[in-house]
Amino acid sequence: MNVQISRDIPVSYFDEISHIIANDEFLMLDRYGHHRNTSRLMHSVNVSYLSWRIARRMHCDESIAARAGLLHDFCPYDFREKTPTGEHQAFYHPKAAVENSERVFNINDKEKSIIHSHMFPLGPLPRNREAWIITVVDKICACLEFFHVSFALARKNRFVVNG
Ligand SMILES: [Fe+2]
Numbered sequence: 804m805n806v807q808i809s810r811d812i813p814v815s816y817f818d819e820i821s822h823i824i825a826n827d828e829f830l831m832l833d834r835y836g837h838h839r840n841t842s843r844l845m846h847s848v849n850v851s852y853l854s855w856r857i858a859r860r861m862h863c864d865e866s867i868a869a870r871a872g873l874l875h876d877f878c879p880y881d882f883r884e885k886t887p888t889g890e891h892q893a894f895y896h897p898k899a900a901v902e903n904s905e906r907v908f909n910i911n912d913k914e915k916s917i918i919h920s921h922m923f924p925l926g927p928l929p930r931n932r933e934a935w936i937i938t939v940v941d942k943i944c945a946c947l948e949f950f951h952v953s954f955a956l957a958r959k960n961r962f963v964v965n966g
């Protein structure tokens with residue numbers, strides 16, 4: 804499996820996330836539907852790219868926003884499955900995403916905290932500006948995807964997974 808990104812996506816964004824989108828376990832997110840009209844992979848890229856742009860504009864840490872945004876739903880399993888802890892997926896999946904991201908990409912404490920709080924208010928309070936960006940952008944992307952609004956990288960000709 805490999806990923807192609809069209810030329811109008813800035814190289815500086817791609818550099819932040821290239822090691823993640825080269826990882827086969829991460830690319831498995833493409834197999835799972837998300838918000839009715841997209842895959843979990845495309846949703847993650849949308850959140851990452853938009854968060855990166857906003858973080859840059861707000862003089863926040865855009866590298867962390869790009870990576871944590873991409874990994875916030877790193878859960879390659881069906882969300883209809885029962886969780887091992889018995890919690891609702893809304894509460895369980897951020898913890899699973901932290902665990903998977905730590906295991907595969909060795910993320911730092913700030914990235915862990917951002918991923919952990921992305922479901923706020925169904926989870927902990929975001930602790931820094933990048934975490935607020937991601938929790939808000941996640942909800943905006945979810946709404947746009949659900950109502951099938953094409954934006955950012957969601958158009959297939961701009962970000963294509965082959966395989
Ligand atoms: Fe999520």
Ligand SMILES: [Fe+2]
Nearest residue numbers: 846875876941
């Ligand atoms: Fe999400």
